[in-house]
Amino acid sequence: MTERQPLSELELILLRHGTGPAAPPVPDATASATLAEWDRQDAALAALYGPIAAEPLPATMRAALDHAVRAEAAPRDAWPPRARIAAALALVALGAAGGWGAAQLPSAGSATQTAAVYAAIRAHQTFVGEVTHPVEVKADQAEHLTRWLSKRLGHQINAPDFAAFGFVLIGGRILPADPGTAAVFMYENATGQRITLYAAPGDGSNTTAFRFVEAEATQGFWWVDGSLRYAVVGEVPREALRALATAAWEQLT
Amino acid sequence: MTVLDEIEAAIPALRRYAVALLRDRTAADDLVQDCLERALARRAGWRGEGSVRGWMFRILVNLHHDGQRQRPKGVQLTLVSEDMAEFSRPGAQEGHMALREVQAAIARLPEDQRKALLLVALEGMSLAEAAAVLGLAEGTLASRLGRARASLRAATGRKTEKAARPRDEGTVQP
CATH class of the missing domain: 1.10.1740 (Rna Polymerase Sigma Factor; Chain: A)
Known part of the structure; x- marks a missing residue:
């Protein structure tokens, strides 16, 4: 009888938790006692841990859900942030592989560059919709803006002129970057479309050709030139963006 | 929904x-x-x-x-707030398990058994559902469940089974 015990327990488990046969076997006295014991085990677990399920959700979980709800309501943010990162990185990889012109293979510093281009896209997406504070310092304080951003960037930088493309400077801001601090300029055209020029300290890697990156509707061209990494980002057609990036490259270097 | x-x-x-x-x-x-x-x-x-x-x-x-x-297994001790331990007051009706004992017994279960037992006994999943969650065959899960139930009974249970202290040392050192 003791030899049958393990099999009988297994049968009981199938009886209790499985889909079960059409006519379940009638438990004998031992089996009934075992089932009662399991009832007590389940009741103890419910008493120990059940109350947790009745608690309100922690704020961080609430926030993640709310963000997802908002994102579903607004088509442009239809992808949650992590998916957007993945998409951006995937497309950076594609861009690097199929880049136009004399695109070089990603150098050892490509991870840092990738992080920078993602930061540029995030910066653009964060501030492009800002009505009241798209920039920290407005373009009417041009001299102060240039001096401040150059100082924080650790490198002299003058906002490129995109007037030929219909984009005028709104102003700029600084953002944390890794390494260092990034300088961000935002431009706007007559229809209210905005583009972002992002400049951050480099990682010492060599000059690269333009690389194209795309995350949902946001597109960007980025390049490394000596001590700085740059990106021009916006929701404008790729060819227009390339023209802007070329103009920026000509004026910045 | x-x-x-x-x-x-x-x-x-x-x-x-x-x-x-x-x-x-x-x-x-x-x-x-x-x-x-x-x-x-x-x-x-x-x-x-x-x-x-x-x-x-x-x-x-x-x-x-x-x-x-x-990461290597850290020292993670049982943390359940005091008010839950109150359930195990003496004089609780017969058949009501001492929750502290159950808690300690669960902590001593090998993790594979704990994962399986909690899905079924706490979350009320069927064998099929729990097997899908854990990526196991139902038979494997059923025997794991049997071992977990038996360990729990031995650890919390009857005087007659006091001798059968759980032999498999759990993943948590008190």
């Missing part, structure tokens, strides 16, 4: 399971947060096979497994 609604509805159970599994509320909520974010990020690719709840439990179990591989 949209997928988003179902994701939200699954969270309380995921938290309950994670606390019981990890016995550390902070670690449990971190795990559930990661699980939630992954589910939100991947929900577009979810094709509706099985339930959202089962899918999220699968994510949680996989994340937990990945986390275990990344």
Whole structure:
């Protein structure tokens, strides 16, 4: 009888938790006692841990859900942030592989560059919709803006002129970057479309050709030139963006 | 219910399971947060096979497994607030288990058994559902469950079975 015990327990488990046969076997006295014991085990677990399920959700979980709800309501943010990162990185990889012109293979510093281009896209997406504070310092304080951003960037930088493309400077801001601090300029055209020029300290890697990156509707061209990494980002057609990036490259270097 | 609604509805159970599994509320909520974010990020690719709840439990179990591989087992002691221990006051009706004993016994179970037992006994999943979450054959799960139930009984139970202290040392050192 003791030899049958393990099999009988297994049968009981199938009886209790499985889909079960059409006519379940009638438990004998031992089996009934075992089932009662399991009832007590389940009741103890419910008493120990059940109350947790009745608690309100922690704020961080609430926030993640709310963000997802908002994102579903607004088509442009239809992808949650992590998916957007993945998409951006995937497309950076594609861009690097199929880049136009004399695109070089990603150098050892490509991870840092990738992080920078993602930061540029995030910066653009964060501030492009800002009505009241798209920039920290407005373009009417041009001299102060240039001096401040150059100082924080650790490198002299003058906002490129995109007037030929219909984009005028709104102003700029600084953002944390890794390494260092990034300088961000935002431009706007007559229809209210905005583009972002992002400049951050480099990682010492060599000059690269333009690389194209795309995350949902946001597109960007980025390049490394000596001590700085740059990106021009916006929701404008790729060819227009390339023209802007070329103009920026000509004026910045 | 949209997928988003179902994701939200699954969270309380995921938290309950994670606390019981990890016995550390902070670690449990971190795990559930990661699980939630992954589910939100991947929900577009979810094709509706099985339930959202089962899918999220699968994510949680996989994340937990990945986390275990990344860091060595730390010292994690049982943390359940005092008010829960009050359930085990003396004079509780006969047949009512001393919760502290159950808690300690669960902590001593090998983790594979704990994962299996909690899905079925605490979350009320069927063998089929729990097997899908854990990526096991139902038979494997059933025998794991049997061992967990037996250990629990031996640890909390009758005087006649006092001799049968759990032989398999759990993953947690008190």
